[in-house]
Amino acid sequence: MKQNIINQIYWGPGYQDGYHFGSRIKIRKNGHVSFDNKLMASGKIIMSWQSKLNYQFSKMVPQLPVLAVGRRYRLYLKGQEKPAGTMITRLIFRNIQGDEIKQLNLEGHDNEFVFPEGTVDYELQLINAGCTHLEFDRIEICTADLPKDVHDDLWLQDPITDYPDKPVHLLVMSAGKRAKRDFPWLKRLAGDLAVQIMLVSWQHRDDVGQDITDLLKENRAYNTHIISCEPRFDRAVIDACNSFPAFQGLVTNRAYLADRPQNIYRYVWRPNVHQLKEAVSEPDWVSLFSVIHAIWGGDQG
Known part of the structure; x- marks a missing residue:
């Protein structure tokens, strides 16, 4: 029997790839994050996650799930930015040499994408587009054929x-x-x-x-x-x-x-x-x- 999996990605303590200059970040026990920064410039990365990490350097395991080439997935962000619509979700796909082969800039909280041929690792970023405040629970990645209520x-x-x-x-x-x-x-x-x-x-x-x-x-x-x-x-x-x-x-x-x-x-x-x-x-x-x-x-x- 086929079992459906919905991967969950959190901000989480220990993830050092967030934007800390002038930011106020509060992480609660249940993983919910409040992010405030009224001076952050548009285009800056609020937070990022990697599918491949050097454990000896970072002491962390990969933060993103393994995905299948050519398969369509849904990326769902459970959170809310203020003002509304002022955050972009960016996906960067790289080949075995570490070269970028594709980049997707996704607006809104509910998007689909196809995992590109030749991808060996990928990165997920939250990009500021005028955001001053973010309430963030998690990001979920699952196959696009699953119903929306899985989130x-x-x-x-x-x-x-x-x-x-x-x-x-x-x-x-x-x-x-x-x-x-x-x-x-x-x-x-x-x-x-x-x-x-x-x-x-x-x-x-x-x-x-x-x-x-x-x-x-x-x-x-x-x-x-x-x-x-x-x-x-x-x-x-x-x-x-x-x-x-x-x-x-x-x-x-x-x-x-x-x-x-x-x-x-x-x-x-x-x-x-x-x-x-x-x-x-x-x-x-x-x-x-x-x-x-x-x-x-x-x-x-």
Whole structure:
């Protein structure tokens, strides 16, 4: 099964390629950046990222994903410059000798490009075009055929299994910090249950429980079982079920349930942790789906 990947690029501490002369730069714990510089000249580089770095010199790994020659990609910038429309996204493509073979200057926050033949490495730059202030979360790069909602902080993915006459089992989980992805292989665990994933960005700043409730009501998905895939979302699931009793919920054993509501169940949370640069936590999928099938029925397939 094909898995779709959405690469995420952050300003991040340790990236020294930003414009620091007279700039006020504030980086929050969730990676959100506030950039201020009212005296910066147009044409200057606000920030840049490289796909190839000399580790001995920079002590950093490449900041951009590996892309396939000839494939069409979408570049999406999640942020806002002031005044609006005063920033350009520039892509510079180089060959094996380090010579520039193509340059693209992109306006706006949502653009597509084709990765050129002969490219060995590339650079991404944010260029000032009269910008005095920038609120910046991240840049995302994915194949251009993916729907635009993959860039949302709350990404309600296409159903893994779709049974219109059955309750939807909505799995709420964190997106990875470096890449978001879908989970088509969970179909074999879902069996005859209707299953859908809501992926929540680690940068999301709003009330997840209220967002879930609003989204489900908007889609008239009243017959929904909401599952917290990690302790972070226990409170959100409880709040959603309390605000709309037609929902049923499943939270981890780390959740505190004062009055033991009848529409909320608990399970023993067993994470699978893959140690990369940071811990990326997922549930023990086999164990979790065994619990879901035991509570709400269905054949595991």
